[in-house]
Amino acid sequence: MTRRPAEGRALSHVDASGAARMVDVSAKAETARTARAAGAIRMSGDALALVRENRVAKGDVLSVARIAGIMAAKRTSELVPLCHPLPLSSVVVDLQLDEALPGVRVEATVATTARTGVEMEALTAVSVALLTVYDMVKAVDRGMEIGPVMLLEKAGGAGGPWSRA
Amino acid sequence: MTRRPAEGRALSHVDASGAARMVDVSAKAETARTARAAGAIRMSGDALALVRENRVAKGDVLSVARIAGIMAAKRTSELVPLCHPLPLSSVVVDLQLDEALPGVRVEATVATTARTGVEMEALTAVSVALLTVYDMVKAVDRGMEIGPVMLLEKAGGAGGPWSRA
Amino acid sequence: MTRRPAEGRALSHVDASGAARMVDVSAKAETARTARAAGAIRMSGDALALVRENRVAKGDVLSVARIAGIMAAKRTSELVPLCHPLPLSSVVVDLQLDEALPGVRVEATVATTARTGVEMEALTAVSVALLTVYDMVKAVDRGMEIGPVMLLEKAGGAGGPWSRA
Amino acid sequence: MTRRPAEGRALSHVDASGAARMVDVSAKAETARTARAAGAIRMSGDALALVRENRVAKGDVLSVARIAGIMAAKRTSELVPLCHPLPLSSVVVDLQLDEALPGVRVEATVATTARTGVEMEALTAVSVALLTVYDMVKAVDRGMEIGPVMLLEKAGGAGGPWSRA
Amino acid sequence: MTRRPAEGRALSHVDASGAARMVDVSAKAETARTARAAGAIRMSGDALALVRENRVAKGDVLSVARIAGIMAAKRTSELVPLCHPLPLSSVVVDLQLDEALPGVRVEATVATTARTGVEMEALTAVSVALLTVYDMVKAVDRGMEIGPVMLLEKAGGAGGPWSRA
Amino acid sequence: MTRRPAEGRALSHVDASGAARMVDVSAKAETARTARAAGAIRMSGDALALVRENRVAKGDVLSVARIAGIMAAKRTSELVPLCHPLPLSSVVVDLQLDEALPGVRVEATVATTARTGVEMEALTAVSVALLTVYDMVKAVDRGMEIGPVMLLEKAGGAGGPWSRA
Numbered sequence: 001m002t003r004r005p006a007e008g009r010a011l012s013h014v015d016a017s018g019a020a021r022m023v024d025v026s027a028k029a030e031t032a033r034t035a036r037a038a039g040a041i042r043m044s045g046d047a048l049a050l051v052r053e054n055r056v057a058k059g060d061v062l063s064v065a066r067i068a069g070i071m072a073a074k075r076t077s078e079l080v081p082l083c084h085p086l087p088l089s090s091v092v093v094d095l096q097l098d099e100a101l102p103g104v105r106v107e108a109t110v111a112t113t114a115r116t117g118v119e120m121e122a123l124t125a126v127s128v129a130l131l132t133v134y135d136m137v138k139a140v141d142r143g144m145e146i147g148p149v150m151l152l153e154k155a156g157g158a159g160g161p162w163s164r165a
Numbered sequence: 166m167t168r169r170p171a172e173g174r175a176l177s178h179v180d181a182s183g184a185a186r187m188v189d190v191s192a193k194a195e196t197a198r199t200a201r202a203a204g205a206i207r208m209s210g211d212a213l214a215l216v217r218e219n220r221v222a223k224g225d226v227l228s229v230a231r232i233a234g235i236m237a238a239k240r241t242s243e244l245v246p247l248c249h250p251l252p253l254s255s256v257v258v259d260l261q262l263d264e265a266l267p268g269v270r271v272e273a274t275v276a277t278t279a280r281t282g283v284e285m286e287a288l289t290a291v292s293v294a295l296l297t298v299y300d301m302v303k304a305v306d307r308g309m310e311i312g313p314v315m316l317l318e319k320a321g322g323a324g325g326p327w328s329r330a
Numbered sequence: 331m332t333r334r335p336a337e338g339r340a341l342s343h344v345d346a347s348g349a350a351r352m353v354d355v356s357a358k359a360e361t362a363r364t365a366r367a368a369g370a371i372r373m374s375g376d377a378l379a380l381v382r383e384n385r386v387a388k389g390d391v392l393s394v395a396r397i398a399g400i401m402a403a404k405r406t407s408e409l410v411p412l413c414h415p416l417p418l419s420s421v422v423v424d425l426q427l428d429e430a431l432p433g434v435r436v437e438a439t440v441a442t443t444a445r446t447g448v449e450m451e452a453l454t455a456v457s458v459a460l461l462t463v464y465d466m467v468k469a470v471d472r473g474m475e476i477g478p479v480m481l482l483e484k485a486g487g488a489g490g491p492w493s494r495a
Numbered sequence: 496m497t498r499r500p501a502e503g504r505a506l507s508h509v510d511a512s513g514a515a516r517m518v519d520v521s522a523k524a525e526t527a528r529t530a531r532a533a534g535a536i537r538m539s540g541d542a543l544a545l546v547r548e549n550r551v552a553k554g555d556v557l558s559v560a561r562i563a564g565i566m567a568a569k570r571t572s573e574l575v576p577l578c579h580p581l582p583l584s585s586v587v588v589d590l591q592l593d594e595a596l597p598g599v600r601v602e603a604t605v606a607t608t609a610r611t612g613v614e615m616e617a618l619t620a621v622s623v624a625l626l627t628v629y630d631m632v633k634a635v636d637r638g639m640e641i642g643p644v645m646l647l648e649k650a651g652g653a654g655g656p657w658s659r660a
Numbered sequence: 661m662t663r664r665p666a667e668g669r670a671l672s673h674v675d676a677s678g679a680a681r682m683v684d685v686s687a688k689a690e691t692a693r694t695a696r697a698a699g700a701i702r703m704s705g706d707a708l709a710l711v712r713e714n715r716v717a718k719g720d721v722l723s724v725a726r727i728a729g730i731m732a733a734k735r736t737s738e739l740v741p742l743c744h745p746l747p748l749s750s751v752v753v754d755l756q757l758d759e760a761l762p763g764v765r766v767e768a769t770v771a772t773t774a775r776t777g778v779e780m781e782a783l784t785a786v787s788v789a790l791l792t793v794y795d796m797v798k799a800v801d802r803g804m805e806i807g808p809v810m811l812l813e814k815a816g817g818a819g820g821p822w823s824r825a
Numbered sequence: 826m827t828r829r830p831a832e833g834r835a836l837s838h839v840d841a842s843g844a845a846r847m848v849d850v851s852a853k854a855e856t857a858r859t860a861r862a863a864g865a866i867r868m869s870g871d872a873l874a875l876v877r878e879n880r881v882a883k884g885d886v887l888s889v890a891r892i893a894g895i896m897a898a899k900r901t902s903e904l905v906p907l908c909h910p911l912p913l914s915s916v917v918v919d920l921q922l923d924e925a926l927p928g929v930r931v932e933a934t935v936a937t938t939a940r941t942g943v944e945m946e947a948l949t950a951v952s953v954a955l956l957t958v959y960d961m962v963k964a965v966d967r968g969m970e971i972g973p974v975m976l977l978e979k980a981g982g983a984g985g986p987w988s989r990a
Contacts (some may be wrong), residue, residue, distance in 0.1 A: 011215050011226065012304040020225040020301075020393065022400055024420035026362060026441045032686060039312070050176050060185040061176065063680065063888040067741050068246050070682055071896075074737055074745050077404055079240075079293050080300045081233050081397050085404050085417055087745055089775055090684035111686045113775075115419055115443075119307070120300050127292045127311070128244050135245045135285050136185075139177040142284070142319070142327055146292070147204070147312010154307070162307050185888065187895055189915035191857060191936045197521060228393040228515065232576050235517055236401075239572055239580050242899055246892050250899050250912055252580055254610055255519035276521045278610075280914055280938075341545050341556065342634040350555040350631075350723065352730055354750035356692060356771045369642070380506050390515040391506065398576050405574075407734055409623050410630045411563050411727050415734050415747055445749055445773075449637070450630050457622045457641070458574050465575045465615050466515075469507040472614070472649070472657050476622070477534070477642010484637070492637050527851060558723040558845065562906045565847055566731075569902055569910050582910055584940055585849035606851045608940075671875050671886065672964040680885040680961075699972070710836050720845040721836065728906050739900075739953050740960045741893050779967070780960050787952045787971070788904050795905045795945050796845075799837040802944070802979070802987050806952070807864070807972010814967070822967050 013082045022082045025115040033156030034111045037122035039149035041130045042103040047141035051104065051133075052097055061136050062095045065106070069093035069129030073110055076124040086114045086121070093125050095133075103144070104133050107152075117159075119151050178247050187247045190280040198321030199276045202287035204314035206295045207268040212306035216269065216298075217262055226301050227260045230271070234258035234294030238275055241289040251279045251286070258290050260298075268309070269298050272317075282324075284316050343412050352412045355445040363486030364441045367452035369479035371460045372433040377471035381434065381463075382427055391466050392425045395436070399423035399459030403440055406454040416444045416451070423455050425463075433474070434463050437482075447489075449481050508577045517577045520610040528651030529606045532617035534644035536625045537598040542636035546599065546628075547592055556631050557590045560601070564588035564624030568605055571619040581609045581616070588620050590628075598639070599628050602647070612654075614646050673742050682742045685775040693816030694771045697782035699809035701790045702763040707801035711764065711793075712757055721796050722755045725766070729753035729789030733770055736784040746774045746781070753785050755793075763804070764793050767812075777819075779811050838907050847907045850940040858981030859936045862947035864974035866955045867928040872966035876929065876958075877922055886961050887920045890931070894918035894954030898935055901949040911939045911946070918950050920958075928969070929958050932977070942984075944976050 015021050043051075051061050070091045077085040090111040098105050108125035110118040130146045137144065153163035180186050208216075216226050235256045242250040255276040263270050273290035275283040295311045302309065318328035345351050373381075384391050400421045407415040420441040428435050438455035440448040460476045467474065483493035510516050538546075549556050565586045572580040585606040593600050603620035605613040625641045632639065648658035675681050703711075714721050730751045737745040750771040758765050768785035770778040790806045797804065813823035840846050868876075879886050895916045902910040915936040923930050933950035935943040955971045962969065978988035 011219055011301060013229075013301040014219055014225055018219055018225055019424075020229045020396060020400075022418075022421045024422075024441065026419040026443065028419075030443075042313075054176055054179055054183055060179055060183055060888055063885055064178075064185045064246050064892055066680060067889055067892045068244065070680075071738070071741050072244055075244075078401070079233065079237055079244075080297050081229050081401050082297075082300060084419065085415075085745075087417065087747065087774065088682075089686040089688075089744065091682045092684075094679075111684065113686065113690075114417070119303060120296065123296055123299060123311070127296060131285065131288055131292060132245050132247075134288060135247060136176060136178040138284060138316075142316055143329060144315070145312070146288070146314040147310070149311040150309070151303075151307055164308060184919075185891060185895075187913075187916045189917075189936065191914040191938065193914075195938075225393055228390055229397055231515060232394055232397045235515075236573070236576050243896070246896050249914065250580075250910075252582065252609065252912065253517075254521040254523075254579065256517045257519075259514075276519065278521065278525075279912070341549055341631060343559075343631040344549055344555055348549055348555055349754075350559045350726060350730075352748075352751045354752075354771065356749040356773065358749075360773075372643075384506055384509055384513055390509055390513055394508075394515045394576050398574065402574055408731070409563065409567055409570075409574075410627050411559050411731050412627075412630060414749065415745075417747065444747070449633060450626065453626055453629060453641070457626060461615065461618055461622060462575050462577075464618060465577060466506060466508040468614060468646075472646055473659060474645070475642070476618070476644040477640070479641040480639070481633075481637055494638060555723055558720055559727055561845060562724055562727045565845075566903070566906050580910075582912065582939070583847075584851040584853075584909065586847045587849075589844075606849065608851065608855075671879055671961060673889075673961040674879050674885055678879055678885055680889045714836055714839055714843055720839055720843055724838075724845045724906050728904065732904055735904075739893065739897055739904075740957050741889050742957075742960060779963060780956065783956055783959060783971070787956060791945065791948055791952060792905050792907075794948060795907060796836060796838040798944060798976075802976055803989060804975070805972070806948070806974040807970070809971040810969070811963075811967055824968060 028115040030113055030115055031156050032113050033117045035117055035119040035122040035154040036109045036152040037126045038107045038152050039126040039130050040103055040105045041133050041144055041146050042101050043144040044141045045102050047137050048102040065095055065129040065132040066093045068132040069108055069125040072128030073121040073125035076121045080120050083120050084116050086112050088112050093129055106130055117154055117157055119154055193280040195278055195280055196321050197278050198282045200282055200284040200287040200319040201274045201317040202291045203272045203317050204291040204295050205268055205270045206298050206309055206311050207266050208309040209306045210267050212302050213267040230260055230294040230297040231258045233297040234273055234290040237293035238286040238290040241286045245285050248285050249281050251277050253277050258294055271295055282319055282322055284319050358445040360443055360445055361486050362443050363447045365449040365452040365484040366439045366482040367456045368437045368482050369456040369460050370433055370435045371463050371474055371476050372431050373474045374471045375432050377467050378432040395425055395459040395462040396423045398462040399438055399455040402458035403451045403455040406451045410450050413450050414446050416442050418442050423459055436460055447484055447487055449484055523610040525608055525610055526651050527608050528612045530612055530614040530617040530649040531604045531647040532621045533602045533647050534621040534625050535598055535600045536628050536639055536641050537596050538639040539636045540597050542632050543597040560590055560624040560627040561588045563627040564603055564620040567623035568616040568620040571616045575615050578615050579611050581607050583607050588624055601625055612649055612652055614649055688775040690773055690775055691816050692773050693777045695777055695779040695782040695814040696769045696812040697786045698767045698812050699786040699790050700763055700765045701793050701804055701806050702761050703804045704801045705762050707797050708762040725755055725789040725792040726753045728792040729768055729785040732788030733781040733785040736781045740780050743780050744776050746772050748772050753789055766790055777814055777817055779814055853940040855938055855940055856981050857938050858942045860944040860947040860979040861934045861977040862951045863932045863977050864951040864955050865928055865930045866958050866969055866971050867926050868969040869966045870927050872962050873927040890920055890954040890957040891918045893957040894933055894950040897953035898946040898950040901946045905945050908945050909941050911937050913937050918954055931955055942979055942982055944979055
């Protein structure tokens with residue numbers, strides 16, 4: 001059965017006629033805002049062993065993915081059509097090997113002082129870091145799976161804090 | 166227990182000293198190549214109902230995500246540090262609502278005639294299309310999960326075809 | 331006959347020696363500013379009929395052009411050499427079929443809180459939206475004409491409001 | 496009265512379901528292709544006098560606009576969503592003062608060896624060169640009008656040559 | 661002999677574990693900041709004579725390099741991975757022929773009101789202006805040398821002013 | 826005394842009227858081409874000691890600079906106005922600490938199969954890698970000097986090989 005959307009709710013990025021729009025944040029206050037997102041890529045044990053070995057040597061797979069994530073966060077508004085261009089005051093991208101997965105886990109935290117939040121910047125950083133791991137490992141394992149990528153928490157702004165239950 | 170990488174295997178994007186590098190494809194033949202990738206975003210039934218309703222009206226959520234995916238495929242080499250810049254001859258991004266998920270499914274197919282493949286372009290198109298859906302729906306559901314994003318198949322090039330088992 | 335420029339007037343983007351420069355806005359106040367621009371593309375009646383039919387179906391020609399306009403507004407400072415990079419708080423791009431033209435009319439409204447105005451962002455959004463319509467329709471009509479593209483009004487900043495007579 | 500589109504014609508950038516797509520050019524031959532486009536910006540006689548005077552001094556307004564046009568041609572596929580990224584072998588942008596208009600005329604010629612044409616690159620070069628003139632002159636004349644921008648001719652490719660009647 | 665780093669000093673762009681990070685400037689005040697950088701390119705006397713002659717005619721070599729420097733300053737955060745994206749309020753790039761070098765000297769001054777400084781923007785403007793001179797002159801002299809490129813002074817921010825001794 | 830340019834020589838990137846242009850390479854053959862460039866950054870012994878220590882730990886300063894250089898090579902045609910956009914088949918960026926300088930040395934080698942060479946790509950990779958080292962080390966030494974940056978050799982194309990004497 002098909003559920004009806006909740007009473008009075010509407011997609012913020014679509015106007016009354018159904019057309020896409022950038023949400024107008026002119027009237028919002030410029031406040032400190034942060035967002036934290038996480039994601040993972042699952043790979044074969046053999047592939048993970050190669051990444052681990054590389055890290056012992058020089059750490060380049062994880063280093064490259066971290067840099068890619070940081071740089072992607074800064075370009076979020078070029079990729080996601082209705083995102084606002086924002087000055088970012090901090091982007092941290094952390095990658096960890098996870099033997100149990102097996103694979104790599106990524107977490108990104110982004111901060112700004114602006115009229116809108118940085119959830120998309122954090123999610124973009126995670127997604128591009130994971131794509132970069134895929135790129136560097138794909139010659140040994142094309143079957144890797146990226147995800148789940150999700151928001152962990154956000155803070156700042158009129159909407160108040162949110163965190164994943 | 167920690168597995169050792171398979172004998173004689175190595176990460177193609179890392180040189181003997183462990184440093185990151187772009188793989189040299191100078192000696193490869195310029196051949197027709199395609200790649201197909203897929204992904205999904207899971208959301209609440211309420212959020213999906215809003216997307217479905219919007220599609221009936223004008224289809225903008227899915228339209229915007231499709232355009233974002235196509236445009237992102239063209240910029241893959243700017244995002245993924247060791248990817249080669251390639252001319253693309255075709256990018257198709259298809260989005261479908263999935264009531265059972267509930268959520269949206271994305272599939273991208275990319276083609277080129279070049280010295281290297283377009284797996285990363287297809288995966289990037291899928292990832293950015295899903296990020297765009299997240300962006301447009303996040304005001305009604307911040308808990309959405311992106312993934313799994315994966316390669317379905319590739320063809321062309323010396324390595325021969327590959328498809329997900 | 332060649333008119334002399336008005337007494338005491340000079341091009342703001344050129345210094346005393348005639349060299350191009352970005353205008354220094356350091357001393358200006360950060361205030362709310364908006365700009366609205368419009369433009370049109372004239373095409374054959376047959377071409378317009380195809381666009382109209384497409385709109386009835388899914389609206390993609392106009393949707394794609396709207397997204398292209400919004401995204402281009404955000405990249406104005408990369409395209410127009412002496413424009414300042416600005417955070418934008420709102421970009422709205424509206425497209426309408428005009429049977430009398432015949433063709434498509436575009437209007438863009440951009441808002442920011444910054445030290446300089448957003449006229450160029452509004453004009454860039456209109457221009458790229460029109461280029462996108464041209465691209466999607468060109469296989470049926472290469473003779474289309476883009477223009478006139480013009481500023482309709484601006485508000486905010488020390489210069490005060492301006493509107494087309 | 497509303498005309499019906501010509502029998503059997505369809506928008507190449509829209510698939511059977513009405514969704515936007517990049518045209519698949521995989522099967523097309525890589526051939527030499529050129530396109531030439533033109534446009535103009537109309538301004539007050541006073542504004543034109545300032546541009547003319549600047550040209551006598553150092554030529555920066557026209558120089559900056561020419562560079563902006565050349566650089567924009569190279570980024571066409573980032574701006575126009577369904578354009579193919581192409582290697583360009585030549586971009587020429589020429590600007591002339593036109594006392595009779597009064598204003599500035601721009602002509603751009605682009606060449607490539609590729610699977611698709613460069614009409615959009617030529618039109619984008621013209622449009623961005625004109626936007627740049629607008630930007631540099633706007634402090635003395637906000638009422639300037641950009642257009643008409645149009646394709647003059649194209650050559651190369653299976654479709655054969657086309658030129659404006 | 662290998663010196664040990666000074667007591668208590670550390671690289672600001674590397675965290676305690678040695679991983680790269682963007683410095684968090686959230687807690688810094690938004691203040692007016694400027695930076696001035698300089699650089700040079702040394703070429704043969706014959707090459708310089710061609711540049712000088714071109715300048716007399718229309719000044720395009722220096723004009724193009726100036727525009728390239730201004731535009732590059734605006735894209736610094738896309739090029740230098742750990743730089744913050746900043747709104748810039750002014751970018752001035754000045755080029756001078758230097759017969760004694762022989763070659764071209766470049767100086768760039770950048771201003772912003774932001775939470776971090778614009779040294780990298782000034783240095784990037786200088787570097788890209790010099791690369792552009794190299795590009796335009798390389799057909800007559802491939803042996804040109806770029807450098808030294810250095811910061812001349814900075815002002816604003818908690819760190820106080822700095823200028824080259 | 827001012828030398829006159831050599832008989833019959835002219836700047837390839839400037840037309841007969843002195844205006845800037847992209848060189849037309851349509852008639853050139855698509856051949857394998859490579860270029861190798863080098864550069865250095867000189868810093869205090871203390872600053873170098875910090876970079877060396879970081880390398881022992883995780884190597885991030887050099888890793889980040891290498892990635893920045895590789896990514897910049899791919900964007901050369903966006904930065905240097907008259908460069909042709911090219912597909913690159915290989916970019917290698919190597920960084921070495923030099924105790925004697927003291928500082929860091931960078932070498933970049935770029936390869937393509939195209940109608941024009943990749944000298945600018947190699948020089949851009951070196952320049953941006955050096956800017957990135959500056960950025961990461963500037964908090965401990967603002968007086969660092971970048972340069973000389975120079976072409977070491979090029980091969981391929983009608984002009985034949987060239988190497989620094």
